[in-house]
Amino acid sequence: xxxxxxxxKYLFRKEGQNVTLSCEQNLNxxxxxxxxxxxxxxxxxxxxxQIVNDFQKGxxxxxxSVSREKKESFPLTVTSAxxxxxxxxxxxxxxxxxxxxxFGPGTRLTVT
Amino acid sequence: xxxxxxxxxxxxxQEGEDVSMNCTSSSIFNTWLWYKQDPxxxxxxxxxxxxxxxxxxxxxxxAQFGITRKDSFLNISASIPSDVGIYFCAGQGIGNEKxxxxxxxxx
Numbered sequence: 001x002x003x004x005x006x007x008x009k010y011l012f013r014k015e016g017q018n019v020t021l022s023c024e025q026n027l028n029x030x031x032x033x034x035x036x037x038x039x040x041x042x043x044x045x046x047x048x049x050q051i052v053n054d055f056q057k058g059x060x061x062x063x064x065s066v067s068r069e070k071k072e073s074f075p076l077t078v079t080s081a082x083x084x085x086x087x088x089x090x091x092x093x094x095x096x097x098x099x100x101x102x103f104g105p106g107t108r109l110t111v112t
Numbered sequence: 113x114x115x116x117x118x119x120x121x122x123x124x125x126q127e128g129e130d131v132s133m134n135c136t137s138s139s140i141f142n143t144w145l146w147y148k149q150d151p152x153x154x155x156x157x158x159x160x161x162x163x164x165x166x167x168x169x170x171x172x173x174x175a176q177f178g179i180t181r182k183d184s185f186l187n188i189s190a191s192i193p194s195d196v197g198i199y200f201c202a203g204q205g206i207g208n209e210k211x212x213x214x215x216x217x218x219x
Binding site for chain 1: 154200
C-alpha cells in the first residue's frame with residue numbers, strides 16, 4: 001500500500017535535547033512538507049522540499065532543521081532553540097507544488 | 113501572508129441533518145482543498161477543486177469553488193455519527209507553491 005509513515009506516534013523529550021521526527025513516503029511524490037498543529041489551531045508550515053537536496057523555510061522555521069537526501073525521506077529535527085516544541089507534527093507529500101497534499105498520521109511531541 | 117477565514121468554528125447537529133461550512137480568502141486562489149481530521153490523526157483529503165464555479169461531490173459531500181475564486185463551500189448531506197471531526201479548507205494562491213489552511217470547523 002502506498003502512503004506516508006511517521007514515527008514514532010508519541011515522543012517525549014527533556015528540554016534542551018534535540019529530537020528528530022521521521023517521515024517516509026512511497027508515493028513517488030517529489031514534494032514533501034512539515035506542519036505543526038497546536039490545540040484548536042490550523043496547520044502552520046515549518047519547511048518544505050520540492051526536490052531532493054533542496055528545501056525552503058515555511059512560516060515558522062525557527063528552531064527547526066530538515067534534510068532531503070532521498071526522495072522518499074524528509075526528517076525534521078526539533079532543536080533546543082525551538083522555544084515551544086510541544087505540538088502535533090504532521091508530514092505531507094504531493095506530486096509537486098500545486099497538487100493535492102496527502103498527510104501522514106502525525107507525531108505528538110511532548111517536551112518537559 | 114494569505115488569510116483564510118473558515119466558518120462556523122464549531123457546530124452541533126442532529127444525525128440526519130445537512131451541514132454547510134465555508135472558507136473565504138483575502139486573495140484569489142487557484143486551488144481549494146477540503147480535509148477532515150479525526151482526533152490524533154492526520155488530515156484526510158476529501159475533495160479537490162481546481163476551477164472557478166466547479167462543483168464536485170464525494171458521496172454525501174459536495175464542495176464548490178466560488179466564482180470569485182476567493183471562497184469555497186462544503187456541504188454534508190444526511191449527517192451520520194462518523195462525520196464528527198474537524199474539517200479544514202486549504203487554498204493555493206497564484207504562483208504560490210504552498211497551501212494556506214483555515215482554522216477548521218469542528219463538527
